Amino acid sequence: MSFDRKPEVRAEIEKLTHTKIVAGVPLHDSYLQMIAGVNENGAVITAKRQWLTIPTSAAGTRKASEIPGLFKPKGKNILAVDNGGELTVMFILKKSVKIPPRPFIWTTREKNRAKYARMVREGVIEIVRGKSTADILQHKLARTMANDIRITLRDFFEPTNAPLTVERKGKNDPLMDTGRLIGSITWTFLGSGE
Structure with missing residues (x-):
């Protein structure tokens, strides 16, 4: 890195360290937040x-x-x-x-933790080389996280639905019913002041 690029690189890294990616259901949708919370933690x-x-x-x-x-x-x-x-x-x-826990967000994070860390490392190297920006890295990571959550939702089968639920739905896919939950998965960026 040339000496005259240091302020630019520092500013991009500063953006990364002061922005949090939140992937999952929309923060402003209280109904879907409740559905996600019940599935993450279980509930009676x-x-x-x-x-x-x-x-x-x-x-x-x-x-x-x-x-x-x-x-x-x-x-x-x-x-x-x-x-x-x-x-x-x-x-x-x-x-x-009793609704058993089906922690689709936690499962996604744990399963992909190393992948996300690798993406950040590689993205920072690209920023230092002048071939990328904090915005590009953050959007790429956020899209990947949201897609990974959708994959987990689609493939989550344990614990199974109750027999009555399977009969009503005609299949056993615990986190899929109307498609509203999986269709809502998105991301947002929060700054250090939020």
């Missing part, structure tokens, strides 16, 4: 009123309020409809459900 969800209504495949994506003729048979923890004398179970009633 308890009914706010009397029951949680867990849909069966017969209910599909409908809410209980959207199904005419829905009733709770005496002594049973279900909501059903009467189809000519035969009950079709639409919801299972539970006091609480």
